Amino acid sequence: MTRVLVVDDEQSMREFLSILLRRMGFEAETRGDLAGTRAAIAEGEFDLVITDLQMPGGSGIDVLRAVKEVTPDTEVIVITAFATPETAVEAMKQGAYDYITKPFKADHIKVTLRKALEKSALARENRELRRRLEAVEQGGEILGRSPKMEAVYQVLDRVAPTGVTVLVLGESGTGKELVARRLHALSGRTGPFVPVNCSAIPEGLVESELFGHVKGSFTGAIADKPGLFEQAQDGTLFLDEVGELPLHLQPKLLRAVQEGRIKRVGGNQERVVDVRIVSATNRDLKAEVGAGRFREDLYYRLNVVGLEIPPLRDRREDIPLLAHHFLEKYANAFGRPLLGFTREALELLERHAYPGNVRELENVVERAVALETGEYVTPGSLPQPLTHSQPAHSGNLPELPSEGLDLDKLLASVEQRYLDEALRSVAGNKTEAAKLLGITFRSIRYRLQKLGMEE
Numbered sequence: 001m002t003r004v005l006v007v008d009d010e011q012s013m014r015e016f017l018s019i020l021l022r023r024m025g026f027e028a029e030t031r032g033d034l035a036g037t038r039a040a041i042a043e044g045e046f047d048l049v050i051t052d053l054q055m056p057g058g059s060g061i062d063v064l065r066a067v068k069e070v071t072p073d074t075e076v077i078v079i080t081a082f083a084t085p086e087t088a089v090e091a092m093k094q095g096a097y098d099y100i101t102k103p104f105k106a107d108h109i110k111v112t113l114r115k116a117l118e119k120s121a122l123a124r125e126n127r128e129l130r131r132r133l134e135a136v137e138q139g140g141e142i143l144g145r146s147p148k149m150e151a152v153y154q155v156l157d158r159v160a161p162t163g164v165t166v167l168v169l170g171e172s173g174t175g176k177e178l179v180a181r182r183l184h185a186l187s188g189r190t191g192p193f194v195p196v197n198c199s200a201i202p203e204g205l206v207e208s209e210l211f212g213h214v215k216g217s218f219t220g221a222i223a224d225k226p227g228l229f230e231q232a233q234d235g236t237l238f239l240d241e242v243g244e245l246p247l248h249l250q251p252k253l254l255r256a257v258q259e260g261r262i263k264r265v266g267g268n269q270e271r272v273v274d275v276r277i278v279s280a281t282n283r284d285l286k287a288e289v290g291a292g293r294f295r296e297d298l299y300y301r302l303n304v305v306g307l308e309i310p311p312l313r314d315r316r317e318d319i320p321l322l323a324h325h326f327l328e329k330y331a332n333a334f335g336r337p338l339l340g341f342t343r344e345a346l347e348l349l350e351r352h353a354y355p356g357n358v359r360e361l362e363n364v365v366e367r368a369v370a371l372e373t374g375e376y377v378t379p380g381s382l383p384q385p386l387t388h389s390q391p392a393h394s395g396n397l398p399e400l401p402s403e404g405l406d407l408d409k410l411l412a413s414v415e416q417r418y419l420d421e422a423l424r425s426v427a428g429n430k431t432e433a434a435k436l437l438g439i440t441f442r443s444i445r446y447r448l449q450k451l452g453m454e455e
């Protein structure tokens, strides 16, 4: 319930205002002097304070100061009997929300009241979110308190210290790498966390990257080199996008995971490694097994425990917290002291579908912080897809002409356009462009070759 405190030495005014407030559906309390006011604000927070300026034993300015000192987000409206601009200006300087001159109309004060309450409610919400955020940040870096994420944390906390092999599943940008890092952080293992993106290494080099090589084993192998398995000794090896691992290397990985034994490329000596394996994929690995692109035995070996990270659209409760986290991050980075989001902006953020999940939300907020000129992020600094949500199939696609069309050609031109646009927006970086398009590095390379877009 919204609580409003009325401070006035005149009883008739106190009564008039408290009746008005109660009719508006608010809880009203009244005090007749500064001492009573101090006691009241010390007892509990008010959403709004309305105070007379001229009172015996302390002016409305003192009331204002006292309120702002204890609860800075509580807005204060001052009422002044004489149209003395100096005192009104002084009150505004000291942080009053607005001033009203007696005699006033009930309608006028209602509008001012509503606006002031909206502002203080927004400030309080944003403050509350910031506080929760700080609390969460101290406990770890994965944010989100939705039941779906709580379920993830439960499994995570349980399996992290066991050293068991974990397969992290989830759409792009859901936080799989964060989860993998957390698994390592909670594992108590003394070695390092070594991430490797299986799709970013050229196929011919994957084996030597993972297992190392001996000097002279292939052109360019100018010295003995330990692989990532050896580097992750006593730690965790994170095989990201494991679904992209070439089929012919899968038996070798299986042996390494199963027996903890590896051989460098070109070497004979078998080495024993103690490495915890966490892998991740945004593919349906089970389907890959069915299609013969992923070995079933390796799948079961990696998926001793499967941890599925739900897409952001299935846990929208997490959006405000994440949005505020990113707001703070980029406000600091860009030196822009933003206070939060307007209600409309936050609603738009909460409604969006986020095919790119948390990563997309982060990019949206980063952009908004860069563009916003006011104190709060407004809908105006959010990108089009959020402000003009469209049904999935609209857009400028041509109707199907009666004489038919060449679907392959049409799709190829669409593909080419987006590949082009994505590459341009990341200065030609294929790994980044692939991420933007929600496809793998291998896939973007394949598509570029197919369309003759690659040098």
Ligand SMILES: Nc1ncnc2c1ncn2[C@@H]1O[C@H](COP(=O)(O)OP(=O)(O)OP(=O)(O)O)[C@@H](O)[C@H]1O
Binding pocket: 141, 142, 143, 144, 170, 171, 172, 173, 174, 175, 176, 177, 178, 179, 282, 322, 358, 359, 362, 435
């Ligand atoms: N729950 C979360 N709390 C805070 N930040 C998050 C959360 N989830 C994701 N992020 C952030 O979003 C970005 C993407 O997360 P991450 O790289 O872990 O996703 P991913 O699932 O590995 O995506 P991809 O499949 O595209 O590699 C990172 O900047 C990460 O810090």
Ligand SMILES: [Mg+2]
Binding pocket: 176, 177, 240
């Ligand atoms: Mg990742």
